[in-house]
Amino acid sequence: MTEMTLEQAMRNALAAERYSAFFYLELAEKTADLNTREFLLRMSKQEEEHARQVRRIGGLLGAGELPVKPNIDFKGVETVRGEWTDRRDLTYLEALDIAVASEEHAERFYRMLSGLFEGETSLLFDTLANAEVQHRGYLEQIRRNAGAQQQQVPIELSPDDLVPAADD
Secondary structure, three states: OOOOOHHHHHHHHHHHHHHHHHHHHHHHOOOOOHHHHHHHHHHHHHHHHHHHHHHHHHHHOOOOOOOOOOOOOHHHOOOOOOHHHHOOOOOHHHHHHHHHHHHHHHHHHHHHHHHHOOHHHHHHHHHHHHHHHHHHHHHHHHHHHHHHHOOOOOOOOOHHHHOOOOOO
């Protein structure tokens, strides 16, 4: 991989988080199940919050003006595609599976960025990767509970559940 500046890495991360928010909105449109739609809309809002955090953290690290465009295929960073892409009957359990896989993709992305930098910048991307691990664990627990109960009960995601605290 070519050398990447902090500004370009932040632009790429911001694009990935924003696209992930769009991805969950797109999924929400693919289901008639109201509980699944509500869950996916909450996930979209969480990803929007992640984008705001990436922007804020970039400023704290001293990132200058961000490049206009990402230099990676950001659409695959924190999303997954599958046979369900053209369906309009996505279930709650399928939505959870997609969200778990998407968080895995995001963790790998942030670990890759961490490896490109040293010091505080590397730690920042490790922190973001660890946050994705926490998100995935939370979603996996919800998935296990939902699968065991075979219920499609809407869950409440609060910003505190999926967004790392500022001191993390």
